[in-house]
Amino acid sequence: MIEARNIGVSYGNIQVLWDLSFEISEDDGIVAIVGPNGAGKTTLLKVLSGLHPIDSGSVSIWGDDIGILSPTAIVERGFVHVTETRNLFGDMTVAENLRMGAYTHRRDIDSATEDVYDLFPVLEERRSQRAASMSGGQQQMLAIGRGLMARPKILALDEPSQGLAPKITQRLFERIVDISADTTVLLVEQHVHQSLRLAERAYLLENGSFVAEDAGPVLLESDHIEAAYL
Ligand SMILES: Nc1ncnc2c1ncn2[C@@H]1O[C@H](COP(=O)(O)OP(=O)(O)O)[C@@H](O)[C@H]1O
Numbered sequence: 001m002i003e004a005r006n007i008g009v010s011y012g013n014i015q016v017l018w019d020l021s022f023e024i025s026e027d028d029g030i031v032a033i034v035g036p037n038g039a040g041k042t043t044l045l046k047v048l049s050g051l052h053p054i055d056s057g058s059v060s061i062w063g064d065d066i067g068i069l070s071p072t073a074i075v076e077r078g079f080v081h082v083t084e085t086r087n088l089f090g091d092m093t094v095a096e097n098l099r100m101g102a103y104t105h106r107r108d109i110d111s112a113t114e115d116v117y118d119l120f121p122v123l124e125e126r127r128s129q130r131a132a133s134m135s136g137g138q139q140q141m142l143a144i145g146r147g148l149m150a151r152p153k154i155l156a157l158d159e160p161s162q163g164l165a166p167k168i169t170q171r172l173f174e175r176i177v178d179i180s181a182d183t184t185v186l187l188v189e190q191h192v193h194q195s196l197r198l199a200e201r202a203y204l205l206e207n208g209s210f211v212a213e214d215a216g217p218v219l220l221e222s223d224h225i226e227a228a229y230l
């Protein structure tokens with residue numbers, strides 16, 4: 001369980017997140033954070049990953065204050081963040097990239113790899129191929145697969161559909177639903193409609209503040225979303 005209470009976050013003396021409070025637990029299904037470019041979505045994920053400090057408020061990660069946890073310790077607790085840039089090792093193969101994701105769970109590599117191949121069969125077909133030579137959609141699947149190799153309880157995906165064709169995005173979202181059966185997915189997206197339709201709970205982030213929070217389909221029907229996104 002991750003609990004954030006009234007957090008404020010800045011870059012230098014420019015504050016970008018304001019008074020955010022939320023909870024995410026390991027049986028939440030899909031939780032979406034949507035909002036326009038520059039709202040602070042990626043910054044929030046960086047905070048939860050231990051990559052950026054908070055100025056005020058508190059974050060607890062399965063009971064421990066985030067201030068005492070390294071990024072690796074946060075992965076070990078069960079929070080994994082698949083970054084917007086995917087950060088694949090382009091010259092390494094698919095299988096090698098997956099193995100890198102298991103750095104906190106070395107003993108469990110084979111069964112974790114099998115689970116990822118069951119979810120994304122194309123990764124098994126291409127297991128000896130260099131990551132950089134794959135399509136954008138396949139690279140995104142590999143980035144997600146690598147995240148799953150750490151056996152997270154909560155998997156955060158930062159704009160997984162970015163740069164992908166609608167059909168590929170559709171298939172990727174189907175797999176995200178599959179993942180959410182066992183692993184809570186914190187889905188950060190500008191693809192507001194698809195994300196909200198699937199989200200048990202969703203937050204609308206604008207200019208660093210949550211301006212609405214509800215079940216995804218309810219938020220989708222709200223005036224706020226209609227005004228901003230339709
Ligand atoms: N490394 C950084 N240094 C300074 N400002 C940043 C940095 N990264 C992001 N910002 C600013 O923080 C705000 C939130 O950015 P970001 O979290 O990337 O938003 P989103 O992911 O919702 O597009 C933006 O105003 C952005 O310009």
Ligand SMILES: [Mg+2]
Pocket residue numbers: 041042043084158159
């Ligand atoms: Mg972003």
